Amino acid sequence: MNKTKLSNLLKEEESFKLDFKLKLSLEVDSDKKEFVKDVIAMANTEGGRGYIVFGVEDKTKRIIGLTDVPVDIEERIQQIITYRSVPPVPVSFEVLEYKQKQVGILTIYKSRQVPHQMRQNGAFYLRRGSTTDVATRHELAQMLQAQGILSFEQVPCYAATLEDLDFNHIGYALKNFEARSLQQVHMLKALGILSDLDDEKKLCPTCGGLLLFGKLPQIFIPQALLQVDYLGRIMRVTGNISEMIKSFEEQVKPLLPPQYPFEALQEVVANAIIHRDYWNTCLYTRIEIKPESIIVINPRQYQYAFNENLRVHTNPWLYSRLLLMQQEEALHVGIGLGKVEALFGENNQNNFKMNLEKGLFQVQLPGTSYPYQ
Template sequence: MIESQTTEFKQIWKDEYLKTVCAFANTDGGVLYVGFDDFGNIVGIENSKKLIETLPNKINNRLGIIVDIILKEQAKKNYLEIVIKKTYAPISYNGKFYLRSGSNTIELNGSNLTNFLLKKYGKTWDDIPEEKFTLDEIDLETIEKFKKLSKDRVPDIEKEDNIEQLLRKLNLYDGNYLKRAAILLFAKNPQKYYIQSHSKIGKFLNDTEIQSSDIVEGNLLNQVDKIMDILRLKYLKAYISYEGMHRRERLEYPFEALREAVINALIHRDYTNTSNLQIKVFENKLIMYNGATLSTEVPIDKFDKPHQSKPFNPTMANIFYKCGYIENWGRGTNNIIKQCLDYDLPKPKFEYEWTALVTTFFKADQKTDQKTDQKTDQKSTKEQILEILEINDKMTRESLAEKIGVSSSAIKQHIAKLQSEGRLKRVGGRKEGSWKVLNTKE
């Protein structure tokens, strides 16, 4: 046997081990063996019969729980097996709360303690009522915006003119008081109650030198649009191309992937954390830092795989779903990855450090050209397309993508640019037609 989240070894009994019993009860239950060394080797105990008599009452009196204590023998040595079941009410020892994390017993404090207590009572942070907040502080323009956005998924909501009834239908009331979710989603000034609920955007020359910055305040439904507008208009480059008379604008990163990441960050933020959403834009990458507490059911290594939806703030997530901002299928991170790969960009990186989820978007993969319209030492993707089509004018997009090593959607975008530049022409239909290279020099 080895020590784990549900197993602990002690050579002798000490009353301070009551915090280990407390931690087992607050987590998944477990077994505390008394009479073993740290490596799981039996050493035996001398006062086993006395402990059998005294420990049940001591644990019950100090922790308020009943455990099973079994006297066992192995190699002519006695030991105790203390079996602790998981409790559904929070258990404290000397006024402090403990959990098991791996083979360690840790004391809870701050936001971790708050979230633990809420979870034990079947509540989440955004579902708690805020007695000081009044209906007069609701932003009516945001309400109207929500009604228009949600008419497809909640058709009747558009006809509801009574604001209180509308918010009650959205489960944003607890008795006579509005919930925290209502403040963050619809308040005129949610930062009055939760100052950390604003977001920051900055342009960085390096890790320490900042060129410009913006602070985005207001409710979350409006923050989404504000953040995306600021990124698009001020912080990200856009490459312009033309398809005939139609102007095409392509951002450095896929707009929908960034928007999905921003929405996910606002929904899954741990608002007991005093940090805010921070978006750092560098020359070669974009990083989002978001204070969060990850679900044990969806660890960071599952973000790039299909997984269930486990929003940290489910009440707020339900509103974002109703207005069409998200899907309740746990596909957010998968969509972000797919959109970046389809954009011919590297797979984003998801990391968890210092109680923050860090999402990093990268520019062009080092294995491909940095920019399709920039001359490099290697031949650009566009030049490779022209050379291949000169030899085989019936090559499909899929075949070009496989030969050059980029995505099919990237080939489509490059071909559109070549056509708008007058360097490539399609002769005939999609199935029977062919390509005609008009000019092979940039």
């Protein structure tokens, strides 16, 4: 950290990865708890490094400065975090003289051991805008999935049975595996479509198996629903993933102008269905179709990389199985969101937005009144 970097931080508002504190108080237990809670929250929130700047009024940004900073303050901070955070959050602390005042900067590094937990109460924290809050159930699941500890697709759906799978669909999709019989249970288990129950004598579908081959996955995974709002008319699309994508085309394509590049919209919707946050049971994937814009709103997942390719590292098992299943006469997905823009030509209005606070990922495309040439 240098004065230029500090000066730039002071120009910013408090956010997911930036907080301003008037004092650095670590003398009593309650102060230590609040301090570590903020550190854990910033470490658990996706993004790069986080910073807590001490000696600054959070509203006015007025530099008050710190006094009597102990020489061993960084060592004390490390000890407090190690004692209270599981696993310990990687941090560093330094003091800079800025405008003749001492300002303390705590750098919270991007962690490879998310989620971090408060040892004393067992809670997991994260940032919501500029505030610290307890992580919800699905947010915790997001963090675990981001680290490869837990995968929604491979969670057994104990309420479902083999009767809830469409074995005709399985046989068609896996017809390239002619050397193996579909009755060979070990093959379906190896593919992650089936899972053993606790006694290993009964089988049930996994959530991923239902999403790919379920007769009606929404019975067990109600959030796996596609809701289309066409000028105020609400349509709900159900079925497994392939059926939903095809049904969306059958219902929506006739409503759009013939010259509309439907392939682009279909690609965005397919990505939304495949890569949505299935841990979030409160929100559907929504498509709002208006004259001025078509907006696809999705419960977002972790690690969206904003670049020309917009790589999305979510539900890789689902995506890889869909690629494996694609046949010449079947639906093809995967042209890439980077190519979606090109389909709209020079006047493209494509826009990608992430709302971390509301847990949404949004893609905006030109609407039905877009002037095509």
